[in-house]
Amino acid sequence: MERGVIVKGIGGRYDVQTESGLVLCMLRGRLRLRDDRVLVGDKVEISREQGGDAGVVERILPRTNExxxxxxxxxxxxxxxxxxxxxxxxxxxxxxxxxxxxxxxxxxxxxxxxxxxxxxxxxxxxxxxxxxxxxxxxxxxxxxxxxxxxxxxxxxxxxxxxxxxxxxxxxxxxxxxxxxxxxxxxxxxxxxxxxxxxxxxxxxxxxxxxxxDTPGFSKLSMDPDQERDLQFAFPEFRPHIDACQFRGCLHRREPGCKVKEAVQTGEILSRRYEHYLILLEEAAPRY
Ligand SMILES: Nc1nc2c(ncn2[C@@H]2O[C@H](COP(=O)(O)OP(=O)(O)OP(=O)(O)O)[C@@H](O)[C@H]2O)c(=O)[nH]1
Ligand SMILES: [Mg+2]
Ligand SMILES: [Zn+2]
Structure with a gap:
């Protein structure tokens, strides 16, 4: 079956980019039941009449993410x-x-x-x-x-x-x-x-x-459950995290913190560390 990528979807009609060009597709009935679940970026299998420029999305291939x-x-x-x-x-x-x-x-x-x-x-x-x-x-x-x-x-x-x-x-x-x-x-x-x-x-x-061409993520605030994960989102922190004196060090005021040491030596940019602290504050659990 022919494969393509959904590049646009409006009102139940989807533009599917295939090797041989754009094909305007409807969804096969059983897919229509989960219409809202079809996303731009989906890799799909389509069927169409020989040489036709309209087709039907038969199957959505497994996603890597959404x-x-x-x-x-x-x-x-x-x-x-x-x-x-x-x-x-x-x-x-x-x-x-x-x-x-x-x-x-x-x-x-x-x-x-x-x-x-x-x-x-x-x-x-x-x-x-x-x-x-x-x-x-x-x-x-x-x-x-x-x-x-x-x-x-x-x-x-x-x-x-x-x-x-x-x-x-x-x-x-x-x-x-x-x-x-x-x-x-x-x-x-x-x-x-x-x-x-x-x-x-x-x-x-x-x-x-x-x-x-989007402005990007509309939600940029931290979730309260991301306090522990945040440090790993800073690639330059990763080599130091395990060396901190305390397991579970969040690199704030803890003694023996290797991340803070790396900020002192200039190995970690202090601007990035300051941003870490701001985001950490936002990610702190609220009781
Ligand atoms: N000097 C200079 N100006 C640029 C360059 N690229 C874009 N601009 C100018 O920056 C302004 C904004 O460019 P856009 O491409 O509309 O910016 P955008 O990021 O798409 O903005 P939004 O669609 O509002 O999110 C325009 O006036 C461009 O002419 C560049 O490489 N050099
Ligand atoms: Mg723009
Ligand atoms: Zn630390």
């Missing part, structure tokens, strides 16, 4: 997108997104856009994230920089973007593939929040891979 907001299945990675200037990065927000992705077991790539506005600053901050072992790239759509590197990082994967309004997400995708023709330049976050239309998620096909 996100609720944005509602996408089989996400391979989150591409975290922040501009180095205009607006300059909100590092707490950036780290929040990375942490949420880590807690969901999603891998991340970090993209710093508008490198043309501050090349030196871009290198500095990109290095701070690259040493955490996140694949990191600096881009400029004006100077045409970093685009090939980014293509490589998105290749063959389903990626979802995450980053603030104005960071240049849509501009970046247009630069990767001018055929996408996405709307840019509008600071649209406020307007979108005010509107009550639920904008449906859509996967945009790249030459190799798919990407969802």
């Amino acid at each position: 996100l609720t907001r944005p509602a996408i299945a089989n996400v391979d990675q989150v591409a975290v997108v922040f501009s180095v200037q205009n607006p300059s990065p909100n590092y707490l927000l950036l780290d929040r997104i990375l942490v949420q992705a880590e807690l969901l077991d999603l891998s991340c790539v970090v993209v710093f856009t508008k490198g043309d506005l501050d090349p030196a600053g871009a290198l500095k901050v990109a290095n701070e994230y690259a040493v955490l072992s996140y694949p990191t790239v600096i881009t400029s759509v004006i100077k045409n920089e970093g685009l090939q590197q980014l293509r490589e990082l998105l290749k063959g994967k389903i990626s979802t973007l995450a980053g603030p309004s104005g960071a240049g997400k849509s501009s970046l995708l247009n630069a990767l593939d001018p055929g996408l023709n996405l709307e840019t330049g509008k600071v649209s976050a406020k307007a979108q929040r005010g509107r009550h239309t639920t904008r449906s998620v859509e996967l945009l096909p790249l030459a190799d891979g798919y990407v969802a």
Whole structure:
């Protein structure tokens, strides 16, 4: 049977990207019973008349994961997108997104856009994230920089973007593939929040891979049960955690804390550690 990926779904009709192009599909009856459970990103088997451009989704293949907001299945990675200037990065927000992705077991790539506005600053901050072992790239759509590197990082994967309004997400995708023709330049976050239309998620096909142009996770606050897990969402903490004097050390005021020592020596960036403390506070159980 023919296979494809659901790239868009509206009112019970689904666009399925197959090797031979887009096929508009309805769901087989028994799947329709769980209509709300079909997600963009689902890998499916479809049937269609010979040469026809309409088909039927027969089966949904097992998912590797499913996100609720944005509602996408089989996400391979989150591409975290922040501009180095205009607006300059909100590092707490950036780290929040990375942490949420880590807690969901999603891998991340970090993209710093508008490198043309501050090349030196871009290198500095990109290095701070690259040493955490996140694949990191600096881009400029004006100077045409970093685009090939980014293509490589998105290749063959389903990626979802995450980053603030104005960071240049849509501009970046247009630069990767001018055929996408996405709307840019509008600071649209406020307007979108005010509107009550639920904008449906859509996967945009790249030459190799798919990407969802979404602002990212709508829920970024910590859950009260994540206090213990949080430390592992900071990759640079991991080598030190087991060496702390106390089992169950949360790296706050405990004596013999190796994470805090690593902050002292500069091995762990103090900004990241401060963000850990802020998020830890939010994740503390409330009795
Ligand atoms: N100097 C410079 N400006 C850029 C670059 N990329 C994007 N911009 C500008 O940044 C502004 C915002 O770009 P968008 O692509 O609309 O940003 P977005 O992240 O999609 O924003 P939302 O859709 O609101 O979430 C536009 O005015 C772009 O022209 C870049 O590489 N360099
Ligand atoms: Mg946009
Ligand atoms: Zn500790």
